[in-house]
Amino acid sequence: MKDYKRKQLLERVEREGSTLGADIPDEIEVQGETVDLHQFVFEIKRRDKVPPGERERVEEAKKNLRRERLQRKQRIEDEETGMTFEEGEELVESIIGIDRALEALQSLGPSSIEQEAQAKEAADKKRWMKFLKQALGKEDDTGKRGGY
Template identity: 85%
Template structure:
């Protein structure tokens, strides 16, 4: 593959909205294991909530997909490795990266897992603010963290 073709393919990977209209691949090899990606994403997305036992599986899948995406992108970024690819192979690689991105978007948009995490973080921040307010209101701690009063 020529240098300008490599750069063109990398630009497609990074393009805003590259996943619009893209399909999630039926199968993909991730970390040496064939995964029925489309079926997995569809199965997870059709549920109203992700059961606690499935959350770990989804998080592990997202981690593995991110790792696989990075490895595939690095193949294109590495000039020596990309030189061994034909343009058609490079296009296939780009399509697989965009498919992985599409699957990751679908898995990221799962409402209950991210909403629950966000709610826990919000609750922790609220408690911290409330405790700080109480300490200041009761004169136990001022803005510098020292004991108040005298």
């Protein structure tokens, strides 16, 4: 494969938004083991939060998916593999599928401390504004404006 084609493939892998519209692969071989990836992600995502008993399994799956993603990307980068452009395209599609699965699994984890702090701050501001409106007579207890 020509160098510029390899660069095109690698650019697609790293492109922001590359997972938009991408499907999670039904099956994928990860670390030499075939995984029903779509089914696994679907089963975990249908719950609001990862149950404590499943948390370790999900973290292990994410770690293995990240490792597999890196290995596949390195295969594209390696000029010695003698890979064709078509084989590279297949690898890119599988990497994007892995990224899509990782995004889905990542969104299930506990929210970051920053996100929690922002949500609390927004709730505090909302309560404060409601209090001020009530105190200044701009709004009664039912949420309707007073004086009309």
